[in-house]
Amino acid sequence: MVRVLVTRPEPGASRTARRLEAQGFQPVVLPLTVTSALLAEATVGADxxxxxxxSANAVRHAPKALIATLVGLQCHAVGKRTAEACRAAGFSSVTEGPGDAEALAGTIAGGLAGKTVIYLxxxxxxxxxxxxxTAAGVHVRAVETYDTKAVDYGDAEVFAALSGQPVEAALLYSAKASAALASLIARPILRLLFENTEFLTLSARVAEPLDAAAGRRxxxxxxxxxxxLLALLSQPR
Incomplete structure (x- = not known):
């Protein structure tokens, strides 16, 4: 059975693990980042x-009082999962974007020039x-609702999580997680665990921190x- 390393933070890690099991893979959960809520508030002006x-995390970590002031506004979500989180939070009018932040900006910019958008x-x-x-004339007010930090694991913790056995594939969802994994791979005692691992990343930006360590893998x-991302597991290697 193919062992697949899941590096995303909870609760997403457990959800992904269940999907992998249903598809016949053996998930190995080792979150390389953790998210935590920040104090956040915003004033809704006339414009x-x-x-x-x-990111769905931006909604999940947002204070209920903040969400309550915003749910009456049109909500533009980057993709399916984020749109689901927005609806669950109480937004009644949610548009689902193409899955990429830059593409979402291109999709909505034309109709918002001169207006203010609150960006969770x-x-x-x-x-x-x-x-x-901003380049399209939209006033963006960023409201930071959460922070993401790398998890600092000792060698023994990584060995225990991986049962001392290599993984055939690793799923990477963020550049921060990729950087954390590259740091683990650089440790001589852990290198053999990832010698033949394929690194499956959500985007080219996510892949960048692993370029030197993983190259063609x-x-x-x-x-x-x-x-x-999961579809890559079933494609010929």
Whole structure:
């Protein structure tokens, strides 16, 4: 049975593990990042016409009082999972984007020029979404609802999580997790566990921190969503 390392934080890690088991793979859960809520608030002005969300974590970690002030606005979610989280939080009008933050910005920018959009987001994020909207004349108010930090594992902890056995594949959802995994691979005592591992990443940006360590063993999902990522496991190697 193919052993697949799941590196995303909970609760997503357990959800992904269940999907892998259903598809006949053996999940090995080792979250390389952890998310935590931040104090966050926002004032909705007369020119505020929408909310944008590029990560489900931004909604899950947002204070209920903050969400209550925003649920009446049009909500633009980056993709399916994030849209589901927005609806679960109480947003009644949610549009589902193409799955990529930059593409979402391109989709919504034209209709929002001169208006203000509240962007629920993490402290750690790529700037391209905000940059593209700003360039189109949209006023973006970033409201950071959560932070993401790498988990510092000792060698013994990694060995225990992997049962001292190599993994055939590793799933990477963020550049921060990729950087953390690259750091683990660099440790001589752990290197053999990843000597033949294929690294499956959500996007080219996520893959970048692993370039030096993994090279040709990196494969990038054709679409930045989990369905496309997991589909790589069943494709010829």
């Amino acid at each position: 505020t016409v929408a909310v944008s969300v590029t 987001c993490g402290r750690v994020r790529f700037p391209v979404f905000e940059q593209r909207l 990196i494969r990038i999902a054709p679409q930045p969503d989990e369905d496309a």
